[in-house]
Amino acid sequence: MHFPSMTALRALDAVARLGSVSDAASELNLTPSAISHQLKILENTLGFALTERVGRGIRITYQGERYARDIHQLLASILEAGQRFDGQQVSGRLCISSPPGFSTYWLCLHIAAFQELYPQVELHLISPQAPGDISDQRADIFISYGIGDWPSQHVEQIVKLRYFPVCSPRLANALGGLKSPKELGRWTLLHLFNHSDWRVWLAAANAPGINVHSGIVFSDAHFVQSACIAGQGIAMGDNLVSGEALARGLLIRPFELEIESTSGYYLVVDQLKAERPAVQAFSEWVKAQLSTSAQTLQGGRRTLKA
Template sequence: MTALVVFEAAARQQSFTRAAVELGITQAAVSRQVQALESSLGFPLFRRLHRSIELTEQGRALSGAMSEALGIVADTVRSITSMGDAAELTISATVAFSHFWLLPKVSSLRRAEPDIKLKIVTQDSSVDLRRDDIDVVIRYGDGNWPDGKAIMLFGDDLFPVCSPDYLAERGSPDCVADLARHNLIASHSMEPSWIGWEQWLKAFGHGGDPMNITLSCNFYTDALYAALRGEGIALGWHRMVDDLLERRQLVRVSVEILRPRAAYYVVIKHGTPKASVTAFLNWIRAEANATPPKPLENTLYANENAPSGEGGGVETIG
């Protein structure tokens, strides 16, 4: 069994050296274990090349079986060790989603599920549910992630916002082309589905226009706080800025709104969820349906995949 485990690591890492580091043994010990296994089976599992190794056909077959078997064992261990932690729940969300949507609603979760021991991990870096000690991840994207089951929460709309002070000082843009000449605040994300100013302007036929980006931020929260302080115009996600619009801390500055194809999803581990995860799913879906953002009037919508020509793909909704 020891030789099989060592073989699985060497096959997955495609290196005796990296397998040795992972297992905490020497490279010579890895080589001996693999050779002993090959001797026992009566055929080679690897081709020894000049500076690398390569699985034989029999080696690939055994590697796939070992990876699947060890995965089943790992899933079972996680399942039986989490039985005593059924009331614990660790949620991962981006800084923006946590700050502007999730945390303001935590008191509602507390009232609905007072026995849950909640931990919120706020980070914009990627999380892997197969590796990290996380129960639930809230993500923005297309819903296709290999590490868990994705359940759509809601889509969102994207439009320019600024502070009332900035609007009073600089005036409202006359059109999309005029908007691009204002002080624009950009934010960036590692998520490829994230929409920035270039994509937003392109949806309304101005993708090639020069933009006056006066401030760029790594975090969307920073971009919104800069807009609140009157530094310029940022892109507002409706679900994130609805309360700020309601309190008139931010105002909409154009009738144009982009509706992306991507959406927010709740992603959970594969397999049977523990009780706290099921309770959280019931709560967050009910909360999303119970508190939709306020309707936007005098609105010109465009889809994310609208043609880049002037006015292409734009649809008047309301």
Template sequence: MKQPLPPLNPLKAFESAARLLSLTAAAEDLNVSQVAVSRQVKVLEDYLGVALFKRLHRGIELTDEGKELFDGIESAFQDIADAARKVSRRGRRDILSIQSYTTFSQRWLIPRLADFHKRFEATEVRISSSLKPVDFETQNIDAAIRSGFGDWPELHAEKLVDIELIPVCSPEFLENHQISKPEDLQGVTLLHSLARNHDWEGWFNSKKIAFNNHKGIRFDYSSSAYEAASMGMGVALAVKVFVEGMIEKGQLVSPFPESYKPGESYYLVWSNKASPSDALLKFLKWIRETMER
């Protein structure tokens, strides 16, 4: 014959008081009065026929019977809480908040995000854009896309792709200017991104060419420099994966086939104090597979 359960309200009052070893704290935990907790515990003690607490001058202490009961029900209450949490999430979409650079979002991530939502209908990705590093302590962000060398001690970093830079301009600009060798870029308008302010200097240094920085136009974001290049305003130094689509459509051309690698990469990062969710791991796998394609 199945053993009947003890009265559940008194059992919950006991569990809270035993876990916190305080009737006052248990009252706050359950949002009731201390008198109500004491009354519920007394009901359970009368039901079981044993004392569960020793009432001390400055608090309470579990009796041997109280310890045995608490050991038996502690995991059961946690199992109930876990089961309720799972049921409450059933039918809801997982929300994944990602912070990314403006250009990464505009030129790569957002145009492909429909594919992710199609493949993972239960997960909704929300994108915010910023040049500032994410603060996982104060921002409600699950992960961020950062560029660098992956050496952030407070972050877990998963490498996505190496940064390759190529000069790009409009086909008309290339036709109207004598650009056949890297040195020729010394005499044309260069389009700079303040977000990647040292890229042109690094490119010229890699070619062992003097860097003439006075002739150029500067933009807040790399995506603006790419648009200006497509309109014939000059030559931009672009992250290759961001302009491949524009090159395929004929909006941009690259005067030189070889790319310049500054040594940085793009990473998906999250706090090393938190474990990645299933949704975040799916997003990481998807973005890697998409980049490989």
């Protein structure tokens, strides 16, 4: 499952509060058909029904009502994060350093929402030389990958990562499927930076006979995922990078076993820059957005189909 869109979540919230598609459309400045389309997209993303047909209209299902209540609280949290800076002049240049993987598979899909909240902020997005590098003097705030060891900096974890193997359905079919981790020796392994992720996962899967040093090593998460989707081998995916590709059927998980990584994504800010209104606004926004994404996904997993 990939992260639900903010437009779809707002559509559900409006329909649940106002009781009709037409009223929701009026509030959000959309057409009724656009509201219905957003609800359908959200249902496909979550895997359960949010509405049901009643005569010529619709009503929210029981599961949809429960989900809508959670979404209303989460949307209120995002709004509150922005309102904390009401009365302050949140403007000027804000340069964000973010690893390519995080930027491609999350930040670039949501950054316009921050710009809409703070139109006076001049946004710049750059990539570091390495995922944990915070040496670029141009950056006001870093989204960094690592274990949190950046001395003399304000550090806060924003994403915990879970790892699991992923591959293209085409490759799995071509090789006749994959029944056991011990069969991985006949696959090309795709690595990010080094061999450590595969080494840890194979140990947890009790597959000691696999040559973890075989395969291809990439320097960028986007390269690994592109090669994996193209059927070039089997990669170690995670809950952030691989979510949308799994939801769209571009990748599959051949095994259920997943491991929690000792590394994750952190907000890292120099103490002297941490009090700037634009830095604080972005920090609050990204934490609220990621919290919404994580909780809506968990809500979708917990809820039974209508």
